[in-house]
Amino acid sequence: MGSAIESFLTMLAADRGAAANTLAAYRRDLEGAEELIGxxxxxxxxxxxxxxxAWSDLAPSTLARKSSALRQFFGFLMEEGWRxxxxxxxxxxxxxxxPLPRLLDHAEVESLFARAEFEAEDGRANAVRMLALLELLYGSGLRASEVVSLPLAAVPRDAPFLTVMGKGGQARMVPVSTRAGQALSRWLELRPSGGKFVFPSRGKHITRIRLFQMLKELAARARLAPEKVSPHVLRHAFATHLLEGGADLRVLQTLLGHADIATTQIYTHVDSARLVALVNERHPLAQRHRAD
Structure with missing residues (x-):
């Protein structure tokens, strides 16, 4: 019943604000199932x-995704009274x-910022831009796509918040720290005129790939392993360090723009893993074991 699939996808788009890529993935999974069983x-x-x-040879993650799509589909059919x-x-x-996300510790983040701040001291536009990008990634926990496509209209003049359009077209308010606001203001004074994006490039905005490259290059100059640093790693560091500082999980969910708190709960596991490592390294019995 192709019309049932179409109705389900329409519901996802209208009620949940599902993005085009998400809808396409659901369609592939549902239509692929129909090819196998009618x-x-x-x-x-x-x-x-x-x-x-028929799916027994698929990777567990792929199998879980396909099964989830079908479960939601049948739930929709029952809600509509079709079954x-x-x-x-x-x-x-x-x-x-x-898997637990890769993390940067506080010292590594400090090294990254120290290098970026040193390079931005002379006011070169590219260096100031890099510092502003870094502040938004780590200071506000933005996704790479949210940072590079940030419109000028999202930056208010008199409020410490940004209006960010996240996954599924969902808007959220993101607080901007004082230092991030200062870095952003410095960049806006140097930013080339024209265009609607905060970080313009060639008539549009810088790409996620270019942002990734810029961070790797900065990490190398800061004498950090470049493979450890990426926009997503900085977002993870933002979340983990806030949780370590006592942030509430629900607040963290809002800041990160997670639709499901189960996604945010990964950071409780990260914090637990950090505590286990701390006990193994610092407990007197652990030190005695190493001495033996």
Missing amino acids: DIATADRQALARLGQ TDDPSPALPRPVIRR
Whole structure:
């Protein structure tokens, strides 16, 4: 029932603000399932069990994504009254272990900022721009795509907040620290005129790839391993260091723009891992073991 899939995708776009790439991924998964077992809107548990067998060679993460798409689809059918039963329990439930994000410690972040601030002292535009980018990535926890595509209209003159358009077209208010605001103001004074983006380049804005490259180059100049530094690693550092400082998980969810708090909870695992490492390194018995 192709119309059921279309209705489901329309709901995702209208009610959840799903982005085009997200909708395309759901479509591929649902239509791919139909190619294997026929009309999924009328599929029973036996059909879904066969589907699980056909997917048995897939990676656990891929299998989990496809199963999740179907579960949500059947939930939608029941809410709309198109089905009275839910066959989705017959779908596989692979156990996914989400990897802990790569992190920078406080000393590494300090080294990165020290280098960026030193280079920006003489007022060169590229160096001031780099400092402003760094402040927004680590100081506000923005995604790379949110930073590079930040419009001038998102920067208020008299309020310490940015209006950021996140995933799925969801807008959120992001606080900007005093030092980040100062770096941003310095850059706006030097920014080339014209265009609608804070960080313009060639008629549009700098790309995520160029931002990635600039951070790697800065890391090398700061004598850090370039492979350890990326926009996403700085976002992880922002979240982890805030949590270490006592930030509430719900507040962190809002700042990061996570739709599901389960995504934010990865940082509780990061903090736990840090505590275990601390005990292993600093506990008297651990030191005695090394001496032995």
